[in-house]
Amino acid sequence: MAQLTFKPFLKPLRLGRDDWRMAAVVARREIKDSFRDWRIMTPIILLTVFFPALMNFAAGRMMSFVSNYGAQIIATQLIPFLLLVVGFFPMSFSLIIALETFVGEKERKSLEPLLATPLTDYQLYLGKMIAVLVPPLLAAYLGMAVYLTGLYVNLGWTPSLQLLGQTLLLTTVQGVIMVAAAVVISSQTTSVRAANLLASFIIVPMALLIQGEAAALFWGNHVGLWWLILALAITAVVLIRMGLHLFKREELMGRDLDEVRLGWILAEFWAVLSGRRENNGRYPNPFRWYRQTLALIPQLRHPAATLTLALLGALGMGVVLAFIYRLPPEMLAQFTGESISANLDQLQIVARGLPLAIFFQNVRVLLLLALLGTFTFGVLGILVFMLPWVIVGFAAGQIFLAGESPLLFLAATILPHAIFELPAILLAAAAALRWHLTVIAPPPDRTLSEAFMATSAEFARVFLGLSLPLLLLAAFVEAYVTPQVLRAAYSG
Amino acid sequence: MIVAENLGKKFDNFTAVHDLDLHVQAGELLALLGPNGAGKTTTVRMLSSILRPTTGRAAVNGYDVVREAAQVRRSIGMLTEQPGLYLRMTGIEYLLFYGRLYGMSDAAIQERGFALFNRFGMADAHDRRLGQYSKGMRQKVGLIRAMLHKPSVLLLDEPTSAMDPHSAKLVRDTIKEMRDDQRAIILCTHNLAEAESLADRIAIIKKGAIVAKGTPTELKQQLLGLPQLEVRVDQHLNGQLQELALENLVTVEAIGDNTIRYRTPNPQQTNPLVVRRLGDLGLGIISLQEVSQSLEDVYLRVVAEETTEN
Numbered sequence: 001m002a003q004l005t006f007k008p009f010l011k012p013l014r015l016g017r018d019d020w021r022m023a024a025v026v027a028r029r030e031i032k033d034s035f036r037d038w039r040i041m042t043p044i045i046l047l048t049v050f051f052p053a054l055m056n057f058a059a060g061r062m063m064s065f066v067s068n069y070g071a072q073i074i075a076t077q078l079i080p081f082l083l084l085v086v087g088f089f090p091m092s093f094s095l096i097i098a099l100e101t102f103v104g105e106k107e108r109k110s111l112e113p114l115l116a117t118p119l120t121d122y123q124l125y126l127g128k129m130i131a132v133l134v135p136p137l138l139a140a141y142l143g144m145a146v147y148l149t150g151l152y153v154n155l156g157w158t159p160s161l162q163l164l165g166q167t168l169l170l171t172t173v174q175g176v177i178m179v180a181a182a183v184v185i186s187s188q189t190t191s192v193r194a195a196n197l198l199a200s201f202i203i204v205p206m207a208l209l210i211q212g213e214a215a216a217l218f219w220g221n222h223v224g225l226w227w228l229i230l231a232l233a234i235t236a237v238v239l240i241r242m243g244l245h246l247f248k249r250e251e252l253m254g255r256d257l258d259e260v261r262l263g264w265i266l267a268e269f270w271a272v273l274s275g276r277r278e279n280n281g282r283y284p285n286p287f288r289w290y291r292q293t294l295a296l297i298p299q300l301r302h303p304a305a306t307l308t309l310a311l312l313g314a315l316g317m318g319v320v321l322a323f324i325y326r327l328p329p330e331m332l333a334q335f336t337g338e339s340i341s342a343n344l345d346q347l348q349i350v351a352r353g354l355p356l357a358i359f360f361q362n363v364r365v366l367l368l369l370a371l372l373g374t375f376t377f378g379v380l381g382i383l384v385f386m387l388p389w390v391i392v393g394f395a396a397g398q399i400f401l402a403g404e405s406p407l408l409f410l411a412a413t414i415l416p417h418a419i420f421e422l423p424a425i426l427l428a429a430a431a432a433l434r435w436h437l438t439v440i441a442p443p444p445d446r447t448l449s450e451a452f453m454a455t456s457a458e459f460a461r462v463f464l465g466l467s468l469p470l471l472l473l474a475a476f477v478e479a480y481v482t483p484q485v486l487r488a489a490y491s492g
Numbered sequence: 493m494i495v496a497e498n499l500g501k502k503f504d505n506f507t508a509v510h511d512l513d514l515h516v517q518a519g520e521l522l523a524l525l526g527p528n529g530a531g532k533t534t535t536v537r538m539l540s541s542i543l544r545p546t547t548g549r550a551a552v553n554g555y556d557v558v559r560e561a562a563q564v565r566r567s568i569g570m571l572t573e574q575p576g577l578y579l580r581m582t583g584i585e586y587l588l589f590y591g592r593l594y595g596m597s598d599a600a601i602q603e604r605g606f607a608l609f610n611r612f613g614m615a616d617a618h619d620r621r622l623g624q625y626s627k628g629m630r631q632k633v634g635l636i637r638a639m640l641h642k643p644s645v646l647l648l649d650e651p652t653s654a655m656d657p658h659s660a661k662l663v664r665d666t667i668k669e670m671r672d673d674q675r676a677i678i679l680c681t682h683n684l685a686e687a688e689s690l691a692d693r694i695a696i697i698k699k700g701a702i703v704a705k706g707t708p709t710e711l712k713q714q715l716l717g718l719p720q721l722e723v724r725v726d727q728h729l730n731g732q733l734q735e736l737a738l739e740n741l742v743t744v745e746a747i748g749d750n751t752i753r754y755r756t757p758n759p760q761q762t763n764p765l766v767v768r769r770l771g772d773l774g775l776g777i778i779s780l781q782e783v784s785q786s787l788e789d790v791y792l793r794v795v796a797e798e799t800t801e802n
Contacts, residue, residue, distance in 0.1 A: 116565055
């Protein structure tokens with residue numbers, strides 16, 4: 001049975017001196033080309049020299065205006081934000097250059113001779129990345145320098161070392177993210193027009209990000225900004241690795257049209273979901289289908305291990321939160337054995353009416369997990385998976401603080417149905433994660449779309465064939481058995 | 493030098509090339525002919541390790557096109573149908589860029605680059621922006637780029653398509669020299685006269701498969717049959733009479749007012765007999781010559797078959 005192998009996407013990347021040398025040859029040519037293009041240089045110069053000067057003027061006017069009302073603090077908090085904006089505007093140019101970098105060359109027919117040279121995919125990709133990043137980044141730093149010089153001369157304002165460092169890092173990391181994402185788009189589309197249309201997937205999140213950074217800068221939340229820089233740096237690394245994995249000269253020259261092949265999509269999905277793919281084009285009988293589906297489980301071991309770690313982390317986080325946010329004593333009293341026992345009858349009445357509601361709730365959560373993960377490389381999917389376990393950890397922590405045994409609590413309230421529910425959720429979430437990560441690390445012998453369709457159909461198989469029956473069973477256990485265990489545990 | 497066995501390429505449900513076998517030796521030029529969309533470009537892209545074959549195998553200069561792609565690309569010089577130059581660069585800057593990608597020193601690139609610019613009559617153009625070059629000059633720069641690192645294998649797609657006759661001859665002479673210098677060359681072209689004058693062997697590709705292969709002479713025999721001969725006489729002919737006279741000697745194909753066309757597998761022995769028999773009928777022979785059959789006839793025969801099939 002042909003299966004896709006899940007590969008950890010952050011495996012070490014070995015780049016030798018020769019790779020950097022060849023990348024530098026590519027980058028040097030491209031940078032030279034950019035500097036000769038007035039359509040690129042004019043706006044960069046405007047944004048580097050005139051725009052910072054304008055921002056400078058705006059900052060000065062703002063300072064004098066608010067000082068009339070004794071509210072200088074507003075202006076002083078806005079000045080760092082303007083510094084960020086001054087850096088971001090020239091940086092945004094990298095997006096346009098990067099979007100054009102591969103697909104533009106393809107349109108101008110200059111890509112094929114380049115692909116016929118001894119350059120490796122990594123060298124070419126790296127060279128292009130450097131080329132589209134360096135001029136806008138230099139322009140951004142220069143713009144910030146102009147802005148800061150103006151502020152110092154006019155207002156005598158200088159940024160703290162922390163603020164300066166954070167702004168420079170944010171500008172750099174944002175630039176890398178935009179460029180890495182745009183290069184991925186450029187290498188996966190067949191026209192500049194299509195690449196520009198897809199750029200909204202970069203522009204919209206970046207606009208939201210800038211707003212978040214503005215808020216953090218305004219409120220002086222520097223700790224939050226450091227965390228944001230870390231998260232952005234990780235995102236940048238993931239995007240670069242994704243670009244390196246996805247970049248194949250075969251893909252660049254093998255397609256001439258970006259078309260929606262709905263028939264192909266449905267056929268591929270159905271072929272894997274129905275089991276025809278593994279059964280030489282014939283529909284397998286139900287037993288064989290199940291055997292094929294069970295054979296997928298070993299393929300899920302890496303994502304399942306990742307999710308297990310996330311689960312343990314979530315439990316730990318919940319416990320820590322319980323200690324930080326201790327409930328008031330009167331609420332903690334609700335967690336003592338007597339109170340739980342007193343509430344059992346009511347709980348049973350409610351639970352008995354809800355097995356299907358529990359089942360559908362779990363199904364809904366799993367589908368949400370799968371959906372959110374598709375366009376966040378699995379990140380939001382993992383967060384959805386972790387959330388209930390944070391709550392469980394929090395509750396266990398509060399039980400402990402109330403003087404009760406958290407292990408008894410977990411064994412009585414979670415364990416009976418978790419025996420079925422946890423494997424069901426873990427299997428489906430692992431299959432979903434494997435599907436989501438295909439985008440970052442598609443297998444070398446298949447195209448991205450083939451791998452994406454195959455793993456999505458395999459997720460559907462695991463979900464329908466394994467998780468749903470287990471969830472149904474778990475829902476009935478949760479409704480009918482767990483309350484009895486709870487009663488036995490706490491009623492003595 | 494170039495070996496392809498059972499080579500094939502499939503894009504989703506479309507088969508661009510299948511069951512393709514090619515062997516090109518050092519010092520040999522193979523012309524790859526075929527209608528648009530026949531699979532020539534896909535074949536060249538597979539041989540230059542840009543596209544991965546889906547079936548079969550190919551080796552260039554002894555290197556496997558899939559497993560040893562970097563060495564393959566180092567061994568080849570490729571001219572694409574459209575040269576695809578960077579128009580803001582000068583001619584010599586462009587060559588410096590490409591030469592560096594092949595690991596050449598700047599001095600070596602300049603020496604070879606200037607020599608090639610001279611050879612193609614563009615000595616004073618090397619420091620001009622490529623955007624200012626004419627179409628033919630751009631094509632020449634593309635060819636210079638392909639030849640710069642002295643590759644063992646050249647893959648040339650329409651090398652003279654945009655050139656004036658003088659430049660085209662210059663390029664053809666250079667290609668001949670490269671072949672004589674023991675390089676293996678694949679030439680994709682629609683210029684059949686050029687293919688006939690340059691090629692040692694010809695392969696005609698149609699719907700992704702090679703349908704005819706051989707030397708130009710072999711192909712003519714294979715597709716057009718035996719050479720056709722025409723005898724011109726000094727009198728008006730009575731078709732039936734002369735045909736009877738030549739029966740059992742040659743296959744008469746047409747009789748005109750004063751010409752007879754026939755085919756024979758053995759002209760050295762048959763032609764004197766034909767002349768004698770016609771003389772016996774009282775006809776004076778004005779001329780006897782082979783009717784020229786061009787590569788175009790061969791090619792059109794293949795294309796016509798395709799049209800008929802369609």
